[in-house]
Amino acid sequence: MKAHALLQRCLHSRYFWPLLALALILLANLFISPAFFQVELRDGRLYGSLVDVLNRGTPVALLAIGMSLVIATGGVDLSVGAVIAITGAVCANLITDTDMSLLMIMTLGLLAGLAAGLVNGGLVSYLGIQPIVATLVLMVAGRGIAQLINDGQIITFTHDGFAFLGVGSLLGLPAPVVITVIVLLLVHGLVRFTALGLFIEAVGCNAQASHYAGVPVKGVKLAVYGISGLCAAVAGMIITADIQGADANNAGLWLELDAILAVVIGGAALAGGRFSLVLSVIGVLIIQALSTTILVSGIAPQYNLLIKSLVVIAVLLLQSAVFKRQVSLLWRREAA
Amino acid sequence: MKPRLNPRLLPVLVTAALLVVLFLTGAIRFDGFGSLRVVLNLFTDNAFLGITAIGMTFVILSGGIDLSVGAVIAFSSVLCAVLIEQQGWHPLLALPVVIACGSLLGLVMGALIHYYAMQPFIVTLAGMFFARSLATILSEQSIPIEHGFYSAVNNFGILLPGRAWFGTGAMALLFIFVLAIWLLHYTRTGGYIYALGGNAQSAALMGVPVGRTRILVYVLSGTLAATGGVVYSFYTASGYALSGVGLELDAIAAVVIGGTLLSGGTGFVWGTLLGVLIMGLIQTWISFDGTLNSWWTKIVIGLLVLVFICLQRWLSHTLEQGKRS
Numbered sequence A: 001m002k003a004h005a006l007l008q009r010c011l012h013s014r015y016f017w018p019l020l021a022l023a024l025i026l027l028a029n030l031f032i033s034p035a036f037f038q039v040e041l042r043d044g045r046l047y048g049s050l051v052d053v054l055n056r057g058t059p060v061a062l063l064a065i066g067m068s069l070v071i072a073t074g075g076v077d078l079s080v081g082a083v084i085a086i087t088g089a090v091c092a093n094l095i096t097d098t099d100m101s102l103l104m105i106m107t108l109g110l111l112a113g114l115a116a117g118l119v120n121g122g123l124v125s126y127l128g129i130q131p132i133v134a135t136l137v138l139m140v141a142g143r144g145i146a147q148l149i150n151d152g153q154i155i156t157f158t159h160d161g162f163a164f165l166g167v168g169s170l171l172g173l174p175a176p177v178v179i180t181v182i183v184l185l186l187v188h189g190l191v192r193f194t195a196l197g198l199f200i201e202a203v204g205c206n207a208q209a210s211h212y213a214g215v216p217v218k219g220v221k222l223a224v225y226g227i228s229g230l231c232a233a234v235a236g237m238i239i240t241a242d243i244q245g246a247d248a249n250n251a252g253l254w255l256e257l258d259a260i261l262a263v264v265i266g267g268a269a270l271a272g273g274r275f276s277l278v279l280s281v282i283g284v285l286i287i288q289a290l291s292t293t294i295l296v297s298g299i300a301p302q303y304n305l306l307i308k309s310l311v312v313i314a315v316l317l318l319q320s321a322v323f324k325r326q327v328s329l330l331w332r333r334e335a336a
Numbered sequence B: 001m002k003p004r005l006n007p008r009l010l011p012v013l014v015t016a017a018l019l020v021v022l023f024l025t026g027a028i029r030f031d032g033f034g035s036l037r038v039v040l041n042l043f044t045d046n047a048f049l050g051i052t053a054i055g056m057t058f059v060i061l062s063g064g065i066d067l068s069v070g071a072v073i074a075f076s077s078v079l080c081a082v083l084i085e086q087q088g089w090h091p092l093l094a095l096p097v098v099i100a101c102g103s104l105l106g107l108v109m110g111a112l113i114h115y116y117a118m119q120p121f122i123v124t125l126a127g128m129f130f131a132r133s134l135a136t137i138l139s140e141q142s143i144p145i146e147h148g149f150y151s152a153v154n155n156f157g158i159l160l161p162g163r164a165w166f167g168t169g170a171m172a173l174l175f176i177f178v179l180a181i182w183l184l185h186y187t188r189t190g191g192y193i194y195a196l197g198g199n200a201q202s203a204a205l206m207g208v209p210v211g212r213t214r215i216l217v218y219v220l221s222g223t224l225a226a227t228g229g230v231v232y233s234f235y236t237a238s239g240y241a242l243s244g245v246g247l248e249l250d251a252i253a254a255v256v257i258g259g260t261l262l263s264g265g266t267g268f269v270w271g272t273l274l275g276v277l278i279m280g281l282i283q284t285w286i287s288f289d290g291t292l293n294s295w296w297t298k299i300v301i302g303l304l305v306l307v308f309i310c311l312q313r314w315l316s317h318t319l320e321q322g323k324r325s
Helices: A002-012 A016-032 A049-072 A080-097 A102-125 A131-150 A160-167 A175-192 A196-205 A207-212 A217-243 A255-265 A277-297 A303-319 A321-335 B007-029 B036-045 B047-061 B069-086 B091-115 B120-138 B148-155 B168-186 B188-198 B200-205 B210-236 B247-257 B269-289 B295-324
Strands: A039-042 A045-048 B157-160 B164-167
Touching: A016 A277, A016 A303, A045 A049, A049 A080, A049 A175, A049 A196, A049 A217, A049 A255, A049 A277, A080 A102, A080 A131, A080 A217, A080 A255, A102 A131, A102 A160, A102 A217, A131 B247, A131 B295, A160 A175, A160 A217, A175 A196, A175 A217, A175 A277, A196 A207, A196 A217, A207 A217, A255 A277, A255 A303, A255 B120, A277 A303, A303 A321, A303 B120, B007 B269, B007 B295, B036 B047, B036 B164, B036 B168, B036 B269, B047 B069, B047 B168, B047 B188, B047 B210, B047 B247, B047 B269, B069 B091, B069 B120, B069 B210, B069 B247, B091 B120, B091 B148, B091 B210, B148 B210, B164 B168, B168 B188, B168 B210, B168 B269, B188 B200, B188 B210, B200 B210, B247 B269, B247 B295, B269 B295
Parallel strands: none
Antiparallel strands: A039 A045, B157 B164
């Protein structure tokens, strides 16, 4: 009886379905290629497919952290991919054209992302423009701005300090993974150890009611887009450092869609409300593990997006109340 | 009494005025800009975008969004090429099949959105991945289409004075434009779409068949995107899986510049056509100018979208205050 109650609690936990999906994908690898789980230590750094999943997932994970907060307020940030391109262009040009210190370059890169985020936030909160349109502006114009900064070129550079952000390793883990964990902890602390997280969820549930209850709705919205811009800037620096170049056209292309997908797979409603940064990161791991699995299983890469789209629909169906009702009706009819 | 202007028309009129000003300024600045030829080329070069954007207008008017259209264009053009060149089908048989595939994808997406109450954004995003993937599975290389029917259709047209060519692409765009206006403004279905976008709950209470209408707009959008893909395959005489990347953004931008509210319920098809023409005119301007780089297109279009949403915001604000007083 007790076991049954525990099972019920697990089944109704919002961590259950995303974790089950991740476990299933990892389990599939056990049959396809057991080498997937091999992790070895070489030159003080861990190597293996699992580390690879973590490492490749970092840019989207960073975006998903910011995106979770934006989606929790009932918004969406389409511009993060373009912000990656802008940050990359800013950093690459500062490295090639000036001899600023690494700290200064990183600060300016972060400021570029913050500025972009505040533009989005300003449009959404102070002008009351729909988030999809407001961030669409920067999504379209942002890549143009990045190309303007790059003067239409792909700027490459050699800078060991900056490159460390993308290819270095810390504590045996790739630097991007460590950076992402730090950002996750920082943002988690910011939203869960202050009232900000509560405010964000309140705004997402009912902005009007929150306003009357004294929640600074406009400030909260401005803040989440600012944080999203900052997260995108960190992702932009990691991507730029990884390839040691800034490509205004292709850096971070379509990553905003993956980030939104990850947040939704993690169980958040696009309408806003409750959010969980950990679940969003699990969503990223699901997407990334899926891609890597397809890669190592020898299925032609063209099928990657096909399988991804079917998995997305399957996950959405599992979360849909209507579908659950239909399944349980069917179940009962079978049993009877 | 002064005849009063419907304030909902204002954004579209601003778009129209901007189009005229842009065209006249270009005509003064550059030789050969202010010609019938440039105008007709605007229609020909943007026919596939225009047709797709008209489909997008229906979806946005109903309060939804369709991110799959760019991928559907790519898939349709590749399917055309594969059926005609590799399977030896006659185009007249292949084209209806291709367009029906677009309708079917729209039907599935619409049904998922309606029956399972899923977010249009995510469902059509999955549709985008699905269609793009099918296109690359069919063929990663660009397939040229050399069927006689294609060149016959491409050579069909009317030569107007000043070497202006009124070809089949422009004809298809205008034909679909007229059909769309008829559907939206002269049928009951059109009214349903506006009602659904205005307020789904009230629409349902008033007896609007919400499910049928919501699914219909996605079928329309899928059908028109596939038609756009067919037109694109004629335009380029080939099918390529990587064509139309990001085209959904252009279509959405055209709809917004055309004065349609993204929250649904307000807007016009002819505004969308004006939006497409403005975007085409900016590109023509940049190619005439020669010193400006292509990335200015993106920046200018982004700024235009910004200006128009601010205008609409201000407008609906004033309207609300007018109602209160």
